[in-house]
Amino acid sequence: MQQMLTAFARGEAQFLVGTQMIAKGHDFPNVTLVGVVAADATLLIPDYRSTERTFQLLTQVAGRAGRDENPGKVVIQTYSPAHPAIRYAREHDYKSFYHYELEQRKKAIFPPFxxxxxxxxxxxxxxxxxxxxxxxxxxxxxxxxxxxxxxxxxxxxxxxxxxxxxxxxxxxxxxxxxxxxxxxxxxxxxxxxxxxxxxxxxxxxxxxxxxxxxxxx
Known part of the structure; x- marks a missing residue:
């Protein structure tokens, strides 16, 4: 896998397809387009953190595009474009997501409550x-x-x-x-x-x- 990442970073490969792993901790200056397939799949995981993790993942993925001088674009495939995790990630609105998620957890008496x-x-x-x-x-x-x-x-x-x-x-x-x-x-x-x-x-x-x-x- 490291060989593929190195080749992509050098520009020897034009496309990189992978799992969530490629969204974290990598710096590819020449990337201008990032696509996320089935972005709402993580919302269906039976875990009270699923909304938070969806927002986190989309925010990380969005950060892979446009890291150099060229502007970046992120395309998100979803059946739930209005879901707060997706909408706030698209708008880079961390504060609104924080308040939304905290209120939801308070209502359900989920951690930290x-x-x-x-x-x-x-x-x-x-x-x-x-x-x-x-x-x-x-x-x-x-x-x-x-x-x-x-x-x-x-x-x-x-x-x-x-x-x-x-x-x-x-x-x-x-x-x-x-x-x-x-x-x-x-x-x-x-x-x-x-x-x-x-x-x-x-x-x-x-x-x-x-x-x-x-x-x-």
């Missing part, structure tokens, strides 16, 4: 994994209820055990427990309980705890 904890499990035998995760989820919920007490019941906004969005990866089945917690004075206690419980229950299934994971898939 709450905190996600994802506990990911993987295994070769789906039946064993499914049974183990359900048992783990029930026991962890009891531990959290005891930790938070009656007053903290409302701190848990979401608690679900299910297959991960990408159910199978590298031949292993993947299940998850997803917890959304309100930011209160009891939050640190809840997080500590989750980590302690995971450390004490590493058996046939192995829990991997992530707080506000970068990848929700």
């Amino acid at each position: 709450s905190l996600f904890v994802r506990i990911l499990f993987s295994g070769d035998d789906e039946a064993i994994l499914h049974t183990g995760v359900n048992a783990y989820a029930e026991q962890l919920k009891l531990a959290l209820d005891e930790c938070l007490g009656k007053e903290g019941e409302k701190d848990i906004l979401l608690y679900s055990a299910s297959p991960a969005p990408i159910k199978r990866k590298q031949r292993a089945y993947r299940y998850q427990i997803l917890i959304k917690l309100l930011r209160t004075a009891r939050l640190s206690r809840a997080i500590q309980t989750i980590y302690t419980f995971a450390a004490e229950h590493r058996g046939e299934i192995y829990p991997m705890v992530e707080v506000n994971p970068q990848d929700m898939l």
Whole structure:
């Protein structure tokens, strides 16, 4: 891949086709036209950051064109031209996007107004994994209820055990427990309980705890 990038930078190749990788960290002074195919595909990813990442990607891609003296042009293919992530990226309006996204997250009580904890499990035998995760989820919920007490019941906004969005990866089945917690004075206690419980229950299934994971898939 590095040979192709070098050849393109030298002008030995006139077209460069690639994934999101070519949008990040490269400086091609002679590029005057950038095209983005299916720009709204990332909006369909089941992740609360999908809007932010779409805006970020389009902004990065747009920055590849017109970096030298010649003006640049960016062509975006989309079924949702009016979507704020695409519209604000097209207009280079960072401030409006920030306020829009913050308001949307506030309405949905998404981070930074709450905190996600994802506990990911993987295994070769789906039946064993499914049974183990359900048992783990029930026991962890009891531990959290005891930790938070009656007053903290409302701190848990979401608690679900299910297959991960990408159910199978590298031949292993993947299940998850997803917890959304309100930011209160009891939050640190809840997080500590989750980590302690995971450390004490590493058996046939192995829990991997992530707080506000970068990848929700």
